[in-house]
Amino acid sequence: MARNGLCLPGNVPAFRATLVLSLLLLLQPIRAGHDYHDALRKSILFFEGQRSGKLPPDQRLKWRRDSALHDGSTAGVDLTGGYYDAGDNVKFGFPMAFTTTLLAWSIIDFGRVMGTEQRNAVKALRWGTDYLLKATAVPGVVFVQVGDPYSDHNCWERPEDMDTRRTVYKIDHNNPGSDVAGETAAALAAASIVFRSRDSAYSRLLLNRAVKVFEFADTHRGAYSSSLKNAVCPFYCDVNGFQDELLWGAAWLHKASRRRQYREYIVRNEVILRAGDTINEFGWDNKHAGINILISKEVLMGKADYFESFKQNADGFICSVLPGLAHTQVQYSPGGLIFKPGGSNMQHVTSLSFLLLTYSNYLSHANKNVPCGMTSASPAFLKQLAKRQVDYILGDNPLRMSYMVGYGPRYPQRIHHRGSSLPSVQAHPARIGCKAGSRYFLSPNPNPNKLVGAVVGGPNSSDAFPDSRPYFQESEPTTYINAPLVGLLSYFAAHY
Numbered sequence: 001m002a003r004n005g006l007c008l009p010g011n012v013p014a015f016r017a018t019l020v021l022s023l024l025l026l027l028q029p030i031r032a033g034h035d036y037h038d039a040l041r042k043s044i045l046f047f048e049g050q051r052s053g054k055l056p057p058d059q060r061l062k063w064r065r066d067s068a069l070h071d072g073s074t075a076g077v078d079l080t081g082g083y084y085d086a087g088d089n090v091k092f093g094f095p096m097a098f099t100t101t102l103l104a105w106s107i108i109d110f111g112r113v114m115g116t117e118q119r120n121a122v123k124a125l126r127w128g129t130d131y132l133l134k135a136t137a138v139p140g141v142v143f144v145q146v147g148d149p150y151s152d153h154n155c156w157e158r159p160e161d162m163d164t165r166r167t168v169y170k171i172d173h174n175n176p177g178s179d180v181a182g183e184t185a186a187a188l189a190a191a192s193i194v195f196r197s198r199d200s201a202y203s204r205l206l207l208n209r210a211v212k213v214f215e216f217a218d219t220h221r222g223a224y225s226s227s228l229k230n231a232v233c234p235f236y237c238d239v240n241g242f243q244d245e246l247l248w249g250a251a252w253l254h255k256a257s258r259r260r261q262y263r264e265y266i267v268r269n270e271v272i273l274r275a276g277d278t279i280n281e282f283g284w285d286n287k288h289a290g291i292n293i294l295i296s297k298e299v300l301m302g303k304a305d306y307f308e309s310f311k312q313n314a315d316g317f318i319c320s321v322l323p324g325l326a327h328t329q330v331q332y333s334p335g336g337l338i339f340k341p342g343g344s345n346m347q348h349v350t351s352l353s354f355l356l357l358t359y360s361n362y363l364s365h366a367n368k369n370v371p372c373g374m375t376s377a378s379p380a381f382l383k384q385l386a387k388r389q390v391d392y393i394l395g396d397n398p399l400r401m402s403y404m405v406g407y408g409p410r411y412p413q414r415i416h417h418r419g420s421s422l423p424s425v426q427a428h429p430a431r432i433g434c435k436a437g438s439r440y441f442l443s444p445n446p447n448p449n450k451l452v453g454a455v456v457g458g459p460n461s462s463d464a465f466p467d468s469r470p471y472f473q474e475s476e477p478t479t480y481i482n483a484p485l486v487g488l489l490s491y492f493a494a495h496y
Helices: 013-028 035-049 093-113 115-135 150-154 177-195 198-220 223-231 243-257 260-269 289-300 305-321 348-364 377-393 438-440 479-495
Strands: 140-147 167-171 369-371 376-377
Touching: 035 115, 035 223, 035 479, 093 115, 093 140, 093 348, 093 479, 115 140, 115 177, 115 198, 115 479, 140 177, 140 223, 167 223, 177 223, 177 243, 198 243, 198 369, 223 348, 243 260, 243 289, 260 305, 289 305, 289 348, 305 348, 305 369, 348 479, 377 479
Parallel strands: none
Antiparallel strands: 140 167, 369 376
């Protein structure tokens, strides 16, 4: 049986599928190769450009300055720090927690091959967890957002000049948010694994807080968008429901604590919380594919037969994203890029590719393939498919451009990002007001400050890309695009 690709019986439909897959993976522009380590370094550096709060002495992106130093004061708490999610100046807790979880997972699975960048990846993770600890410091409350999104989006301001309303939004037993609380518990639990051998006291703090936040999420069930409504919708509205975040949080607590109660919770709630729903989705709003991949590792290691149904779901996810098969649930552009409708497509590219790579490693250790009807996909094939997506991001695409700022000879110059597009404080010490920044937003000139490592939303379904700030769905970077990319680049830097 072949071990380096699809394993196929001799039948015409399978042959056609193989042909399509081969064309997508092999008949692409060939270049000498990518400097994955350079891309890894830059993908982590990006997070320093997204920092909120007082910047540390070792800040490497020097055009940024301290910002939002009074966040939380209106609620009598300290909510300084954390990350701006994208090109605006709001701190949205839901995507920030997901970003933190994926950074932690990247380090857990690929930290050993990160080399000198492991230290910077752990720093990026801690910047997120330090904030999440602040956001969960009051028992029975999770502070889930800082900044009025309508006020913020009405202005084009540097974070250092920000004078928009820094409204604090929270969930509690009267206004539940099991989705964002469950994701926050997952982030804290996952990070506790990373810090276990680095700072045991901090690791215990993270795990203990994760336990409490998960208990709150599970006891007071509800979607945070139902509680906070227009404050979070349509920006980070929970469309998918909160059930997946409860399973996701329990899965990470099971992995971090090894306590039987979380294993039993997962088994008991698998059907109730719909583990088998939308298995081909993974992102800040939908954790189903991630849940199944994460839990399947134990099945493949021969340690948890009671989780077998999660492995079946994981196999189903893999089959749903393979190009050319009859029931593929994702679209591929003519240039071979995974594409899903909606904004910021690169979030799907990096998160789904991360799962392909992660699962391929789990399969390799168990000497298993994924059965997909009349075909089966080998671990090597899944790695190649994930690598193809990463290479597209780095420049192997019809436009011959990298979608990572600062990588390669050609990359986006006019990204939808306030801090990058406005003159830095050093270059322009005087304040730039809310509407005064509009001329920079509308300018055809390249951004003056290079947000190195930022990966933008990316091209459309026909591989076209408008390098223009107003096209935010294509030109805006986000933290949750980069977080899974850190793991991908770590692996390819070490093996190619």
